[in-house]
Amino acid sequence: MELYARYxxxxxxxxxxxxxxxxxxxxxxQDVFLKLWEQPDRWDPALGRFxxxxxxxxxxxxxxxxxxxxxxxxxxxxxxxxxxxxxxxxQATPFSDALWYDGQVLRRLLxxxxxxxxxxxxxxxxxxxxHSELAAMLHLPLGTxxxxxxxxxxxxxxxxxxEG
Amino acid sequence: xxxxxxxxxxxxxxxxxxxxAARSARxxxxxxxxxATDAEEQEQxxxxxxxxxxxxxxxxxxxxxxxxxxxxxxxxxxxxxxxGVRLRAALGPQAGARPASWGERxxxxxxxxxxxxxxxxAGAAAALLLVTNLLxxxxxxxxxxxxxxxxxxxxxxxxxxxLLMDEETEAMPLPPMEEGSPAQAMVYWNPARDMAMLxxxxxxxxxxxxxxxxxxxxxxxxxxxxxxxxxxxxxxxLLVHLPMPLKEFDALGVTPEPMGGSPGPxxxxxxxxxx
Numbered sequence: 526m527e528l529y530a531r532y533x534x535x536x537x538x539x540x541x542x543x544x545x546x547x548x549x550x551x552x553x554x555q556d557v558f559l560k561l562w563e564q565p566d567r568w569d570p571a572l573g574r575f576x577x578x579x580x581x582x583x584x585x586x587x588x589x590x591x592x593x594x595x596x597x598x599x600x601x602x603x604x605x606x607x608x609x610x611x612x613x614x615x616q617a618t619p620f621s622d623a624l625w626y627d628g629q630v631l632r633r634l635l636x637x638x639x640x641x642x643x644x645x646x647x648x649x650x651x652x653x654x655x656h657s658e659l660a661a662m663l664h665l666p667l668g669t670x671x672x673x674x675x676x677x678x679x680x681x682x683x684x685x686x687x688e689g
Numbered sequence: 690x691x692x693x694x695x696x697x698x699x700x701x702x703x704x705x706x707x708x709x710a711a712r713s714a715r716x717x718x719x720x721x722x723x724x725a726t727d728a729e730e731q732e733q734x735x736x737x738x739x740x741x742x743x744x745x746x747x748x749x750x751x752x753x754x755x756x757x758x759x760x761x762x763x764x765x766x767x768x769x770x771x772x773g774v775r776l777r778a779a780l781g782p783q784a785g786a787r788p789a790s791w792g793e794r795x796x797x798x799x800x801x802x803x804x805x806x807x808x809x810x811a812g813a814a815a816a817l818l819l820v821t822n823l824l825x826x827x828x829x830x831x832x833x834x835x836x837x838x839x840x841x842x843x844x845x846x847x848x849x850x851x852l853l854m855d856e857e858t859e860a861m862p863l864p865p866m867e868e869g870s871p872a873q874a875m876v877y878w879n880p881a882r883d884m885a886m887l888x889x890x891x892x893x894x895x896x897x898x899x900x901x902x903x904x905x906x907x908x909x910x911x912x913x914x915x916x917x918x919x920x921x922x923x924x925x926x927l928l929v930h931l932p933m934p935l936k937e938f939d940a941l942g943v944t945p946e947p948m949g950g951s952p953g954p955x956x957x958x959x960x961x962x963x964x
Contacts, residue, residue: 529776537768539760545915545930547884551772558776573757580760628761635762640952648949649725650759656720657727662949664898671720678719682755 529558532576536583543587543651549594553587576624588653634684642677649674706740715745722752857881863941863962872923874943874960878935885929887914887943892923892959895945902946903927904954905938914941916950938964 536557540550557579561567572578635643648654648662656674660667706714714737720726721734737745863874871891878885887903895901895918903914912932919925942958 526773526777526780529773533768533772534765535761535763537772538766539763541766541930542763546928547769547930548928551769554768554772555775555779559779562780577757577760584760624758624761627758628763631755631758632762632764644952646723649720649723650756651763652949653724654949655725655727656730659725659949662947664947671716674723674725675716675719678723678752678755682719682752685755685758 528561532579533558535576535580539580539583540587543584544591544594549590550587553583553590557583557586574624584651584653588651591652630688631681631685634681634688637684638677638680642673642680645670645674646677646681706736711737711740711742711745715742715748718745718749719752722749722756724756861935861941861962861964863887863943863960866942866958866961870959872959874962876935876941876962878931880934880936883931885931885935887917887927887929889917889919889925889927889943889960890923892919892925892943894919894921894923898948899945900948900950901925901943901959902950902954903929904942904944904958905931905935906940906942907938911953912938913950913952916946936964940964 533554537550537554540553540557541547544550544553560582561579568575568578635646638646645659648659654662656667656670659665659674660670663670665673710733714733717726717730717734721731726734734749738749858877858879861876861878863876865872870893872889872893873891874887874889876885876887889901892901900916900918902916905912905914914929915927917925917927940961940963942954942961944954944956944958946955
């Protein structure tokens, strides 16, 4: 339970961000930690930072759950950008300060993007949608989706660089 | 996020791309790092990297770093107490400790100096277990999948039932905006919970590519409350995660929107209620 005490808030927060529904986010959180417990050797240092690997695992599990719920007819939106620092009392910095800082900066910078670019980045990253899926979902020409998503990411990267 | 994004390296084989194909593939790099490229586009990016374009590899690595940081951008949130309780229950009495490997357990049984003997015994035991386990695994896999599906099915319902059964839960009607429309909705919410439930009735059916989207309205701000569809009878249910207590909003409204929801309302509301 040490890992849960340290990373539980981050895993649950990310699952909630993807699913927008606390019950589903709870279940994903539980599944992620149970898998971690059942297969403690799954993480290999060659895969990168443990926290990034754990959050990638969480994101993938949450997106799988989102797709499952959508097939059942239940819909939940990818939540809008929240530029607050996170829930008081939650594990504020379970990771190295630099990683946590980068995440907070990006959350703030995302909110500075034009709404149509931010929406595409959020749906692609937190919803797991590809170019063609986004185009079909939003009734936009494929070229428009590609252009907006690329422009949004380029702008986000430029803003991120400015922040140093 | 494309997991390959952090590890893709130019191949040893130098495969040249024509300038147009290279430019087209280079434009895909940001989306590829995000995991938003379709299969054909992924092939284009792989071909670009295999051509030995070091600048493209560096650019992809930079976007991969940005996407890694995006993982940390979700606000941390305190998971409800029951998650920890369920995990402790699932993990049993050893919840506080890492499970010992078979090697560690055998060394403990036979003593540290007899590790070779222990591994021999472990090998024989593993062979026996393998045969037995293969037989059981097939049976258990089916049962486990069925239980997981049932648990997932019940998860949302349990939450809705808990909300509705709570004596503190309040109900707020959202009347139709169009005169004569039979559409109506009721929002159930509880000041002690960070969720609410919207129950829609007699909503007009929508084409398959449209959904109803709930808006949490505060001043000029319209916050996305999630979206839902309705069945043939016009009934639909939406469980809403509330970013703040419902009483802090001025009103709630529901509008038809494209599948996936919109950043802001694009249609007149079907129902709307003031808090």
